[in-house]
Amino acid sequence: MIEIEKFNPFDIMTFSYDKCFLCGEELDNENCSEEHIYPKWLQRKFNLWNKTIDLLNGTKIQYKDLKIPCCRKCNGILSDMIEMPISEAVDAGFATFIMLDEKTIFQWLNKLAYGMLFKELSLKSDRSDPQSPSIYNEEYLKEHKMQFLFLQSIIYNSVFFNNPWSILIFKINPEQEEKYWAYENPFSKFFAIRLNDIGVIANLMDNGCLKDSFMQFEHMKELFNNDLHPIQFAELCAKLHYKTYLLNKTPYYTIAFHKNYGLQHIISHDISGSVVFSEWNQEEYAYHLEFFLSGWGLKFSDLYLGGNLVMSYLRNEDGSFKNLFNTLKE
Numbered sequence: 001m002i003e004i005e006k007f008n009p010f011d012i013m014t015f016s017y018d019k020c021f022l023c024g025e026e027l028d029n030e031n032c033s034e035e036h037i038y039p040k041w042l043q044r045k046f047n048l049w050n051k052t053i054d055l056l057n058g059t060k061i062q063y064k065d066l067k068i069p070c071c072r073k074c075n076g077i078l079s080d081m082i083e084m085p086i087s088e089a090v091d092a093g094f095a096t097f098i099m100l101d102e103k104t105i106f107q108w109l110n111k112l113a114y115g116m117l118f119k120e121l122s123l124k125s126d127r128s129d130p131q132s133p134s135i136y137n138e139e140y141l142k143e144h145k146m147q148f149l150f151l152q153s154i155i156y157n158s159v160f161f162n163n164p165w166s167i168l169i170f171k172i173n174p175e176q177e178e179k180y181w182a183y184e185n186p187f188s189k190f191f192a193i194r195l196n197d198i199g200v201i202a203n204l205m206d207n208g209c210l211k212d213s214f215m216q217f218e219h220m221k222e223l224f225n226n227d228l229h230p231i232q233f234a235e236l237c238a239k240l241h242y243k244t245y246l247l248n249k250t251p252y253y254t255i256a257f258h259k260n261y262g263l264q265h266i267i268s269h270d271i272s273g274s275v276v277f278s279e280w281n282q283e284e285y286a287y288h289l290e291f292f293l294s295g296w297g298l299k300f301s302d303l304y305l306g307g308n309l310v311m312s313y314l315r316n317e318d319g320s321f322k323n324l325f326n327t328l329k330e
């Protein structure tokens, strides 16, 4: 029996440190644990402990301090259901990682994104002033309620009908230096991450639109067969980040709760169609490219060549794949 009215899952959505961030249970000495947003295995593997991440209030925080309150039970479920399979697949490399269930990858990325949201919400916009307001306001928070339900799908083992996500996985040449890199945009739900030879580009709440648009182009699909140089992966991030920015429809969902068993089903509705994205503009795109290529010291003026021309590290002028790896070896 489905009883939606009597059960409001958002009642247990909490951003305080005396309750579990996932199930809302009150924490005491018996049941409390700390969940690292960026898990310990990841910090160990890529030596992230003392590295910093930028917060929305303009300050930086070390990865090792990114912890959120979690009950022992949820901590165990998170570990078994998502951290272990992801960690093992990252260790094994690209060929194993692409065999993972997309749902597991989605739940993992969504945990990182939601964990960051929790952290941002629990911090003040001015960390030196205890009276200053939270970084996020209540109104904005409502947009994240669906993200919270996606997260709870882990503890309720809920079933997704159609995917709320887009996930694209690329192979990055493992010999290239930087082994870890991540970028997440909490507003657009865009998430890109590099883990050794694995490059993942995702949107956590677009009902598959980004992936659909990508798969329409044969020359884009061919990229799955190539080892990418990191700058090529960054160019793909820029393309898909800009495409996400052009998404002009709001995804929507139907959810079903059981009064005893919690969240049962999440149905993502098809929002695809001819006008799902606004028109692509090369000059605007070049600003996104500049952002993702900033690590290579490239500026807008290097990348935007006027008219419809934008620099590409993915393709030669005849449209064929640019093999940067061989070029560098020669």
Ligand SMILES: [Zn+2]
Binding pocket: 020, 021, 022, 023, 024, 025, 070, 071, 072, 073, 074, 075
């Ligand atoms: Zn819990």
